[in-house]
């Protein structure tokens with residue numbers, strides 16, 4: 001396959017200032033008439049050919065300025081339309097293509113979901129609809145006419161504002177939409193079908209009224225209320241925090257049930273996976289509500305960071321994605337609890353981005369090469385990209401950050417921009433040089449800081465020795481030194497900050513050490529007591545830390561650090577260290593043993609009323625099996641990790657039985673359900689306590705009672721998980737699974753939870769169960785949500801099941817990935833990343849995993865998407 005390289009970028013010879021599209025919709029033969037205003041760019045020779053992208057297209061008709069072209073005047077293949085010598089500098093090109101939405105199972109381009117026509121054009125789906133310069137730096141004003149049978153598609157939507165609609169003969173009708181904002185083709189959208197509407201309105205800060213619509217499957221309108229509320233809060237927040245106002249008369253969201261990702265920010269017409277729109281207490285968990293809020297916000301925020309200012313090319317994807325994730329994180333932090341949100345973000349980053357950065361698929365936040373752009377919608381581009389924006393704010397301060405953002409919006413509105421231009425606005429508003437900082441965009445790999453400290457009481461001197469290293473990653477063996485903003489605190493008796501008179505050795509500003517060299521020795525003088533040092537407060541940099549620190553200091557910080565993130569981190573580090581030691585004991589055929597004070601501390605945190613319940617729940621949830629595996633690094637035996645983790649959970653439960661039990665009782669639901677963060681936090685704490693208590697005698701009965709007494713999906717799903725995972729095969733578990741299945745038969749999104757819970761059951765037998773569930777009437781290999789719930793959970797969230805020592809998990813996986821791939825290469829490629837850390841397994845599993853990867857690699861007619869992932873994974 002072709003390798004696209006950043007350095008090969010050059011502007012297109014032709015521009016398309018205007019496009020009009022006319023769709024005559026029909027499931028098997030949709031006619032698309034495209035009229036392009038094409039302009040040769042100033043200074044480009046008249047001999048330059050016009051080359052338009054296509055993907056699987058058939059050209060039916062072609063004319064320039066109303067004259068049909070002779071066969072010698074153009075060449076059309078399914079992948080390309082070439083006009084070797086367009087006669088004029090500016091001309092109108094008319095094209096006609098025909099496509100079949102109902103047989104489009106890749107879910108990119110124009111397809112049908114539940115009899116609704118919808119589109120997904122990012123990144124390169126527009127070329128499956130018509131020939132075009134399908135690249136993000138070609139910005140056009142779109143006018144779209146849609147025509148369909150009224151009975152089949154009473155609703156006709158596209159981007160921008162509605163301008164006209166009317167009735168035609170033979171039961172057909174049409175609508176015309178106009179989007180005044182020039183946009184790249186990836187933001188084009190069309191939706192047509194029979195959908196129910198929830199209406200709302202929002203008055204912007206300058207007093208314009210915007211009509212809001214959320215469209216869902218008829219009968220499900222009631223489930224869109226939370227999404228509508230989240231949308232209004234997002235619109236308000238972007239005005240208040242970034243000064244950004246919405247710019248069209250309407251803003252529409254459509255929920256569809258077949259979607260490759262979470263949602264899509266098409267201008268004025270966001271298309272969503274219905275999982276991220278539909279919710280009520282009966283069907284959605286608190287995590288679902290939080291995801292809906294975050295994704296509604298994310299797509300809405302793209303209106304400025306992505307749509308008004310878009311990307312010059314796909315190498316710049318993080319320009320819109322990293323920045324928009326940063327914005328949605330800040331939004332959620334403001335709407336909920338900042339401390340809890342930050343911990344959750346860091347857990348996600350470590351769970352998804354760190355393994356990516358430390359494995360064969362590692363790439364910079366702004367990559368320089370790709371073969372298949374769809375495989376670069378990654379945790380690195382999104383989550384690490386967001387952390388890089390956060391570091392800019394940490395380094396510059398919030399006022400300068402806001403001034404830089406204002407300049408960015410002012411300077412680049414209406415443009416397709418680059419990361420260099422983004423960084424430049426911050427240099428221009430502050431006069432600072434961000435050249436070394438820019439390595440965060442260009443260099444892959446997770447930097448590590450090794451830190452040691454010493455205190456000299458007589459001299460009142462405290463010293464930190466900091467050394468940075470960036471590990472090699474594929475195709476980047478030598479790394480340059482980075483600028484790492486390391487927030488820190490010196491913590492004294494009772495948690496009070498310890499003062500110092502002077503500091504030398506590195507730039508220290510507002511509680512941040514700016515590490516720029518390989519080695520820094522930071523001297524603090526006038527320090528009157530030996531402090532415990534709290535490092536990377538608030539997770540100021542996305543790095544790993546190796547700190548030579550006494551366990552006593554970690555225990556102290558876990559109780560006293562005034563930075564809530566670092567306090568959580570200190571306890572989490574203690575847990576991780578204990579789990580790694582226990583893993584080694586298990587491998588050595590020993591019973592794992594744990595320090596009594598660890599379980600005691602867990603008990604104290606659980607009952608600490610000064611801490612939010614949600615925070616306590618996060619602290620009590622042990623590092624996951626894959627977190628432990630990542631921190632161990634190599635020679636991974638998932639069964640030994642499981643045994644170690646199980647032993648620690650039992651130790652904590654046994655040591656805290658009374659406290660946990662009393663607290664569990666006191667947290668029982670009072671009053672009606674509300675999805676707010678505080679209520680969700682109480683449920684989270686109660687449910688993690690249930691998880692511990694279920695390990696004690698009568699645990700299955702307790703979980704069964706929790707399941708029966710549940711009045712919302714959060715509690716019901718939590719109890720079902722405890723039963724199925726901790727008491728697999730027990731009568732109560734089987735009964736609860738059956739009850740759940742019967743109760744939610746016909747509700748696909750809820751049954752996904754049932755698939756997911758069963759796919760996550762630890763142990764060697766799950767692979768057979770998952771294989772059997774692929775035959776369940778509610779399962780469909782063509783639906784991404786079903787595939788992710790069953791196959792995705794099994795392969796990426798079930799360590800002992802998937803990594804079964806005899807390789808049966810991998811074999812089932814390879815077969816299924818190839819089955820999914822026949823229909824949907826994007827979803828198959830994403831699934832296949834579950835094997836990216838295969839080299840960190842112990843040798844026997846490693847060999848079996850490699851065989852599964854080879855089985856995929858050697859299959860016939862592999863898609864570009866899947867080939868790219870398996871070849872990089874094996875390289």
Ligand code: HT7
Pocket residue numbers: 120122123260261262263264265298299302321374377826
């Ligand atoms: N910008 C959107 C990305 C997206 C996407 C990419 C490839 C294939 C299908 C897709 N659906 C949506 C989502 C976002 O980040 O907001």
Ligand code: ZN
Pocket residue numbers: 298302320321324
């Ligand atoms: Zn996005």
